[in-house]
Amino acid sequence: MDSLLEYLEFFLKFVLPALSAIAVWYWNERCKRLADQYQRKEAAYRELIRALRGFYVGAENADSLKEEFLNQLNLTWLYCPDDVIKKGYAFLDTVHVRQVRTDEEKEAALGEFVYAIRKDLLSRNLLRCTSLTPADFKHLNIM
Numbered sequence: 753m754d755s756l757l758e759y760l761e762f763f764l765k766f767v768l769p770a771l772s773a774i775a776v777w778y779w780n781e782r783c784k785r786l787a788d789q790y791q792r793k794e795a796a797y798r799e800l801i802r803a804l805r806g807f808y809v810g811a812e813n814a815d816s817l818k819e820e821f822l823n824q825l826n827l828t829w830l831y832c833p834d835d836v837i838k839k840g841y842a843f844l845d846t847v848h849v850r851q852v853r854t855d856e857e858k859e860a861a862l863g864e865f866v867y868a869i870r871k872d873l874l875s876r877n878l879l880r881c882t883s884l885t886p887a888d889f890k891h892l893n894i895m
Contacts, residue, residue, distance in 0.1 A: 790876060793831055797869050800824045800840075804862070807847050822892050834884050836872055839865040841890060 806817025
């Protein structure tokens with residue numbers, strides 16, 4: 753009985769605080785990682801949305817804004833969920849010069865893209881897996 757009390761005392765004095773410290777450290781690191789990822793995403797999404805102006809008729813620096821949009825869309829492969837990437841490519845399909853699409857179709861695709869961005873930012877989840885394959889990646893250039 754005495755050894756059981758000593759074991760329990762040892763556990764309460766050393767093991768339990770050590771396990772608690774590890775759990776708190778892990779939770780703190782996870783929160784920091786979430787905050788860092790959110791900041792990166794927000795900055796990148798801000799650049800993507802800013803560069804969307806290049807797809808409007810009569811926009812200044814349209815070609816450079818389109819190029820910036822394509823570069824930022826390529827970077828989304830590093831940190832964004834599949835939905836944002838797919839919606840970004842779907843938007844580009846509607847504004848491609850070789851395809852004639854109505855303004856309503858273009859606006860709908862843009863709305864879906866921005867909605868996917870907003871949904872991702874509001875979720876604040878860490879990206880863990882993807883269903884995209886290397887064949888899904890598109891290296892695009894402005895025309």
